[in-house]
Amino acid sequence: MAEDRWDKIGKHFEEARAMPPEKRAAYLEEACEEEAIRKEVRSLLDTETQAEEFFGRLAAALPDAGDEEPSSRDPPTQGLRTPDPLDLEGETVGRYVVETHLGGGGMGVVYKARDPELDRPVALKFLPPHLAASEEGEQRFVREARAASALDHPHIATIYEIATSEAGHRFIAMAYYEGETLKETLAREGTLPVEETIRYAKQIAAALAQAHDADIVHRDVKPANMMVTASDEVKLLDFGLAKAAADTRLTEPGHQLGTAAYMSPEQATGKPVGPPSDLWAVGVVLYEMLTGTRPFTGERAPAVLRAILEEAPPPLHEQRDDVPLELSQLVGQCLEKAPENRPASAARLLQALQAVRTESGPPHAPIPRRPRAWIPESLSSLGFLALLVVGAAGVAWLAWALGLVSPSGLFSAGPGGPSPRKDVTHFDNAGERPERLAPTTVAVLYFEDNSPGDTLTAFADGFTEHLNHRLTTVDGLQVISQHGVEPYREASPPLDSIAQRLQAGSLITGSVQPVADSLAVHVELIDGETQSHLMSEMIRRPAAEVFALQKDLAREVSRLFRKRLGREIQLDSWQAETQSVTAWRLVERADRLHADARQLEREDQLAAALDLAAQADSLLDQAGALDPDWSAPPALRARLATVQVDPYALDWGERERDIVRRRIAYANEALRRDSADSGARTTRGQLRFWLAQHVDDPERSRMLVRQAEQDLHRAIRESSGAARAMYTLSRLLLENRGDFQQAFYYAERAHEADAYLRIPSDTHHQLFYAALNTGHFADAARQCRTGQRLYPKLVEFQNCELTLLATAGAAAPNVDRAWTLVEEIRERTGPAKQALYEALSHAKVAAVLARAGHPDSARAVLRRIREANPLVSYQRAHAYLLLGEETQALDLLSRAVRQKPQYRATAAKDPWFEALRSHPRFQQIVDP
Amino acid sequence: MTDRPSHEKASGQSQSPWDITGILDRLREGSDAAEKALFGRVYGELRKRARGQRRRWKGDPTLQTTALVNEAYLKLVGQDDRSWKNRSHFFAVSAMAMRQVLIDHARRTRAEKRGGDAPRLSLEALREKLGQEAAMSEEDAEAFLVLDDALERLEETHPRAARGVECRFFGGMTIAETAEALGVSTATVSRDWKQAKAWLYREMQRIRSGGTPPDNDTDAERNPESDDAFSAPESSF
Structure with missing residues (x-):
C-alpha cells in the first residue's frame, strides 16, 4: 500500500543521504528493485538541500525563531544556515535545547543551544564521527577536553562541561560568543591593521602563556580556532583537542591542507610537540594577519610541508611598509625552524609584543590616557x-x-x-602601552582576615566566594574564577602583576574585621592598569548568622561595585570615541551635572535641577562644536529632557511638547553623526514615547508609538546591554499596547541587562507593574518589597504596596496598612504633586475598603476625591467596580479614556476590570 | 496572598467543568469527537494568546510555539496531570491548532499586504526571502500558505508523515514527543520528517508553477475572495 511504498522510499532515501553524493547512484542501482522507486528517491535527493533550506528559513518566521536577536551583522546570511548534520535542531541534549547548527570541522560539529536553567546561550561541540568511532579516541577527547576546561582566562573560550547526550553523543558545552572566527575576519578584510594585529597577538600570547603554565599545549593554533567576539576580544577555541585528533587527522582528505599550513616543522615531521609549536603557529597567524597570505604555501599538503621544513618566508617588513622592524623580527623568531630558537615562552612573546612600538603610530592621533589617581599624565x-x-x-x-x-x-x-x-x-620608549586591560574583567582577590586571633578566615573566604558568585551573574562582566585567584592567596605579588597575569582590568580586594559587636568589611576597587583606587568603602553590619551576613554583604558590595564600574566604563568608552580631550572633559562634567540634576529633580528641587541642566546643556554645546563628528554631546543634550520635563505629569502643554521636540532634534543630530549610537536611539525612542502620551491627535500619537517602538527595538538589537531601551519598551508595551506578557519579558531583560545599575529602581518598578498585570502577584509583591528595602525614599515603592492591597487576589485587604501607606506616600511627595497623589492613594484605599467589606467607608472616601484627572478616574472606576457599581465604574472609565485614549489598551486587559470584560459597554469603551 | 485572584472566578469559563482527562483518554483511544473537542479548545486558546501579538511573531521567546502550547496546556489541563502520554497527545492536537493559527495569520498578512494580486514568485525566489523580517513578511505568509496546501496533499496519501510534520514543524515537538503522540518509533519519525520535507518541497514547486499533483486532483488553489472571507470574522473581534 501507499505507506509501504513510502517507507521503502524513506529507507533508501535515508541510506543514500548518509553517503557521499558520488556513491549514491551506485547504491540506488543496487538496492532498489523498482525503477519507479529509484526515480522517486533520486528526485527527493535532488530537492533535499533546497527543502532543508526552505524549512530552515521558514522556521525562522515561526513564532519560536531560533535567534531572539538576530545580530545586525549577519541578517542576510542568517538564512543560509548549513543543514543540520546530526539533526539535532530543536532537540534537547542533556539540559540544553539545541537551536541552530553553527558549523563543523575536523574537531566536531558545533551547535548553538540554550541552557534553560541559566538562561544563556551555549555552544555545543559534538565529537566528530571518526573520533567517536573508537573507544580510545573518545576517551582521549574527554581527557583533553577536561584538562582544557580547567583553564580560566579571558582569552580562552570557557568550557562549561563535558557530557554525553541521551543518544550517546559526547559533547562539550562551552560559552557561546557573538562574533566570527579570525578566519572569517581575514577572509573579509584581507589584512588587518598593525595595531589590531598586535592587540590580538597579545591576547593570544597571554592565553597561551597560561595554558603552557598548566602544561597544556594547544597544537592547533590557527585563525579558525580564534573567535573574534562582538566586543573585539579574541577567544582561543579547542585547547588540546588536536592532540586527541592527531592520529586521525593526517589521513582525513581535504581537511589537512588548511591545518598543515600552521604546522611547525617538528609537528610536520612527527617529532614531540611542545609549547614552541604553538608559538610557531602564532607566527604563521601573525604573518597571515599582516600580509593576507600564509608564509608557507603550496598546492598540496606535501608542498606545504616541504616549504615549512625548508623555506624561509620573506621578512614581514619587506612585505608591508608599516610593520615595525621589531614586530617583523619577532614573527621571524617565532618562525625559526629549530624550536629552541623561538621565543623562550608565550609569556616572553607577550612581553616582547608589549614592547613593540608602531612606527606609523595608531591610525588616529593618540589620545592621552585619562589621568588616574597617582600616576600623573607626564609620568x-x-x-x-x-x-x-x-x-x-x-x-x-x-x-x-x-x-x-x-x-x-x-x-x-x-x-x-x-x-x-x-x-x-x-x-x-615604551611610553604608554596601546593595550588596556578591560575594566569589565574582574578579579575578586581573597579578602583578608584582620581579626586579632584570625577567627574570621572562614568568614572572609565565604564572603569572597559569595561576592565572586554574585558578580558572575552580572551580564557583561567577566569574573576570574575562584580557581584563577587562588594562587594569589598566600603569596601576594604586587597588584599590577596580578592584574597582568589575570588580564583583569579591575581588582577587588579588602579585609574583614570585627568592630565591637559588628563586622566591618573594607572593600576596595582597584584599577588593574594603574593600581589607583577607584572606590574604597567600609560597610558595617551587626554580627548575625554568618551565612546570611556573607550574602547580605556580598550583595551590598556587588551593588556598590557595579555602579562605580559603570561610570568608569562609560567614561572610557567616551574617551575612545573622541579625538578632542577638551570635548571629552566637557562631556564628563556635563554628565556629572546631569546626574546631579536628576537627583535634585527626584528631591523635588526643580529650579535647582533646571539650573544644572542648563549648565550641562551649554557645556555640551561647546563639546559638540569641538568635535563635530562625536555623537555623545548631542545624545546627552537629548537626554536632558528627562530633567526638563516630567514625563508622567498629566498636564503637558505646548511648552513641554516643544521642549521634547527640540530634544528629539538633538537625538537626530547624534544619530546623524553616528547612526550606531544606540544610546541616542534609545533616547529618541523614549522621547517619542513620552510625546505620544501627550499629543491630541490619536493618529499622530499612534505613529509616535510605532516610531518609538522601532527605535527601541533597534537599540536593543544593536547594543549588548540596552537596559534603558528594554525598560522603555516594557513601559510602552504595558501602557500603550496592553501587551503585558511582552512587557514583563522586557522588564526582566532590562533588569538583567542593567549590569551597572544605572536604572535599578526603574527596572524594579517596571518589573512590579508587569508582574502585577500578568497576574504574577507573588513576584509583584517581591519586587515591591525589594524596592522598599533598596529605595526607602522613593514614593513608587510605597505606592506599589498600596496597589497590591487594592488588587483582588494580590494581597489581603489590610485597611490599617493602607492608611499608613497613604501617610508614607504623602511624606515622600513634593508639594507640586501632593494633591494628585493623595487622590490616587485615596482611590486605592477605597478599593481596599471595598475588598475588606466596608462599602460605606469606601463610598465616603470616593466621594471626597475631587481630582478630575483621568488616572484618578481610572482608579475610581476600579473601586466602584469592587463595590458592585458597574454603571458608575463604566462612566468613570469612559471619562478616563476620553481624556486619555492611551488607557484603552491597558484597560482592555487590566486584571482590575476582568469582571467587566464581557460587558458590551466596556467593549465599546476599550474598542470603539 | 492566599486568596485566589478574583478575576479567575469572574471569567466563569475556567470554572466550567471540562473533563480534559476524559477527553484525553478518549483521544488516546482514537476518538475523533474527542480530538475535535480538544482542537476547538486549544485553537481558541492559542488564537487568543497569539492575537494581541501579531506584530511580534518573531523575536519573542514568550511567544514560542512550545511556550504557547505549554501555557495552553497548563490553562486547560492544569498542573495536576503530569502524565507524559497525555502531554504528547495534547501537544499533537495543539500542533494542528498551531498550524491553523499560523495559516489564519498568514492569510490575513497576505490580504493586508497586497490584497491578492501581486506577482507570484517562484518557490525558489520565495525561498530566498524567507524568515528575514521581524514580523511575518508577505513572502513568509506565501510560503506558509503554499506549505499548507502541500501538506494537505501529503495528508491524503501519507497521513502519518503529515502528522509528523505538523508535530515537528508547527508544534515544535521533539522527535521523541512526536513518536509518543503518533505511536510510532523515533526512527520512523526521524525518517518521515526528512523524507516529508523533500517531498513537500517538490510538491510546493509543483503548486507554485501551477501544476496539479500527479496522483490526486484537488482544488487547492484558493482565490483571493476566499482568503478575504476567511479573515472576515477576525475583523469583528
Whole structure:
C-alpha cells in the first residue's frame, strides 16, 4: 500500500543521504528493485538541500525563531544556515535545547543551544564521527577536553562541561560568543591593521602563556580556532583537542591542507610537540594577519610541508611598509625552524609584543590616557622615569613594577629569547602601552582576615566566594574564577602583576574585621592598569548568622561595585570615541551635572535641577562644536529632557511638547553623526514615547508609538546591554499596547541587562507593574518589597504596596496598612504633586475598603476625591467596580479614556476590570 | 496572598467543568469527537494568546510555539496531570491548532499586504526571502500558505508523515514527543520528517508553477475572495 511504498522510499532515501553524493547512484542501482522507486528517491535527493533550506528559513518566521536577536551583522546570511548534520535542531541534549547548527570541522560539529536553567546561550561541540568511532579516541577527547576546561582566562573560550547526550553523543558545552572566527575576519578584510594585529597577538600570547603554565599545549593554533567576539576580544577555541585528533587527522582528505599550513616543522615531521609549536603557529597567524597570505604555501599538503621544513618566508617588513622592524623580527623568531630558537615562552612573546612600538603610530592621533589617581599624565611616560632611575637593574625593577614583565620572566631568558638588554631598549620608549586591560574583567582577590586571633578566615573566604558568585551573574562582566585567584592567596605579588597575569582590568580586594559587636568589611576597587583606587568603602553590619551576613554583604558590595564600574566604563568608552580631550572633559562634567540634576529633580528641587541642566546643556554645546563628528554631546543634550520635563505629569502643554521636540532634534543630530549610537536611539525612542502620551491627535500619537517602538527595538538589537531601551519598551508595551506578557519579558531583560545599575529602581518598578498585570502577584509583591528595602525614599515603592492591597487576589485587604501607606506616600511627595497623589492613594484605599467589606467607608472616601484627572478616574472606576457599581465604574472609565485614549489598551486587559470584560459597554469603551 | 485572584472566578469559563482527562483518554483511544473537542479548545486558546501579538511573531521567546502550547496546556489541563502520554497527545492536537493559527495569520498578512494580486514568485525566489523580517513578511505568509496546501496533499496519501510534520514543524515537538503522540518509533519519525520535507518541497514547486499533483486532483488553489472571507470574522473581534 501507499505507506509501504513510502517507507521503502524513506529507507533508501535515508541510506543514500548518509553517503557521499558520488556513491549514491551506485547504491540506488543496487538496492532498489523498482525503477519507479529509484526515480522517486533520486528526485527527493535532488530537492533535499533546497527543502532543508526552505524549512530552515521558514522556521525562522515561526513564532519560536531560533535567534531572539538576530545580530545586525549577519541578517542576510542568517538564512543560509548549513543543514543540520546530526539533526539535532530543536532537540534537547542533556539540559540544553539545541537551536541552530553553527558549523563543523575536523574537531566536531558545533551547535548553538540554550541552557534553560541559566538562561544563556551555549555552544555545543559534538565529537566528530571518526573520533567517536573508537573507544580510545573518545576517551582521549574527554581527557583533553577536561584538562582544557580547567583553564580560566579571558582569552580562552570557557568550557562549561563535558557530557554525553541521551543518544550517546559526547559533547562539550562551552560559552557561546557573538562574533566570527579570525578566519572569517581575514577572509573579509584581507589584512588587518598593525595595531589590531598586535592587540590580538597579545591576547593570544597571554592565553597561551597560561595554558603552557598548566602544561597544556594547544597544537592547533590557527585563525579558525580564534573567535573574534562582538566586543573585539579574541577567544582561543579547542585547547588540546588536536592532540586527541592527531592520529586521525593526517589521513582525513581535504581537511589537512588548511591545518598543515600552521604546522611547525617538528609537528610536520612527527617529532614531540611542545609549547614552541604553538608559538610557531602564532607566527604563521601573525604573518597571515599582516600580509593576507600564509608564509608557507603550496598546492598540496606535501608542498606545504616541504616549504615549512625548508623555506624561509620573506621578512614581514619587506612585505608591508608599516610593520615595525621589531614586530617583523619577532614573527621571524617565532618562525625559526629549530624550536629552541623561538621565543623562550608565550609569556616572553607577550612581553616582547608589549614592547613593540608602531612606527606609523595608531591610525588616529593618540589620545592621552585619562589621568588616574597617582600616576600623573607626564609620568606615565617611562622614558621620563628611566632618567631618574639609573642602570639596567633600575629599569628592570621599574618594568616589573609596572607590570610589563613578571619578575621571573625577566631573569630567566632562555636561549634564543630576547635578552634582557634588548628588552631594556624597548622599555626606554615604551611610553604608554596601546593595550588596556578591560575594566569589565574582574578579579575578586581573597579578602583578608584582620581579626586579632584570625577567627574570621572562614568568614572572609565565604564572603569572597559569595561576592565572586554574585558578580558572575552580572551580564557583561567577566569574573576570574575562584580557581584563577587562588594562587594569589598566600603569596601576594604586587597588584599590577596580578592584574597582568589575570588580564583583569579591575581588582577587588579588602579585609574583614570585627568592630565591637559588628563586622566591618573594607572593600576596595582597584584599577588593574594603574593600581589607583577607584572606590574604597567600609560597610558595617551587626554580627548575625554568618551565612546570611556573607550574602547580605556580598550583595551590598556587588551593588556598590557595579555602579562605580559603570561610570568608569562609560567614561572610557567616551574617551575612545573622541579625538578632542577638551570635548571629552566637557562631556564628563556635563554628565556629572546631569546626574546631579536628576537627583535634585527626584528631591523635588526643580529650579535647582533646571539650573544644572542648563549648565550641562551649554557645556555640551561647546563639546559638540569641538568635535563635530562625536555623537555623545548631542545624545546627552537629548537626554536632558528627562530633567526638563516630567514625563508622567498629566498636564503637558505646548511648552513641554516643544521642549521634547527640540530634544528629539538633538537625538537626530547624534544619530546623524553616528547612526550606531544606540544610546541616542534609545533616547529618541523614549522621547517619542513620552510625546505620544501627550499629543491630541490619536493618529499622530499612534505613529509616535510605532516610531518609538522601532527605535527601541533597534537599540536593543544593536547594543549588548540596552537596559534603558528594554525598560522603555516594557513601559510602552504595558501602557500603550496592553501587551503585558511582552512587557514583563522586557522588564526582566532590562533588569538583567542593567549590569551597572544605572536604572535599578526603574527596572524594579517596571518589573512590579508587569508582574502585577500578568497576574504574577507573588513576584509583584517581591519586587515591591525589594524596592522598599533598596529605595526607602522613593514614593513608587510605597505606592506599589498600596496597589497590591487594592488588587483582588494580590494581597489581603489590610485597611490599617493602607492608611499608613497613604501617610508614607504623602511624606515622600513634593508639594507640586501632593494633591494628585493623595487622590490616587485615596482611590486605592477605597478599593481596599471595598475588598475588606466596608462599602460605606469606601463610598465616603470616593466621594471626597475631587481630582478630575483621568488616572484618578481610572482608579475610581476600579473601586466602584469592587463595590458592585458597574454603571458608575463604566462612566468613570469612559471619562478616563476620553481624556486619555492611551488607557484603552491597558484597560482592555487590566486584571482590575476582568469582571467587566464581557460587558458590551466596556467593549465599546476599550474598542470603539 | 492566599486568596485566589478574583478575576479567575469572574471569567466563569475556567470554572466550567471540562473533563480534559476524559477527553484525553478518549483521544488516546482514537476518538475523533474527542480530538475535535480538544482542537476547538486549544485553537481558541492559542488564537487568543497569539492575537494581541501579531506584530511580534518573531523575536519573542514568550511567544514560542512550545511556550504557547505549554501555557495552553497548563490553562486547560492544569498542573495536576503530569502524565507524559497525555502531554504528547495534547501537544499533537495543539500542533494542528498551531498550524491553523499560523495559516489564519498568514492569510490575513497576505490580504493586508497586497490584497491578492501581486506577482507570484517562484518557490525558489520565495525561498530566498524567507524568515528575514521581524514580523511575518508577505513572502513568509506565501510560503506558509503554499506549505499548507502541500501538506494537505501529503495528508491524503501519507497521513502519518503529515502528522509528523505538523508535530515537528508547527508544534515544535521533539522527535521523541512526536513518536509518543503518533505511536510510532523515533526512527520512523526521524525518517518521515526528512523524507516529508523533500517531498513537500517538490510538491510546493509543483503548486507554485501551477501544476496539479500527479496522483490526486484537488482544488487547492484558493482565490483571493476566499482568503478575504476567511479573515472576515477576525475583523469583528
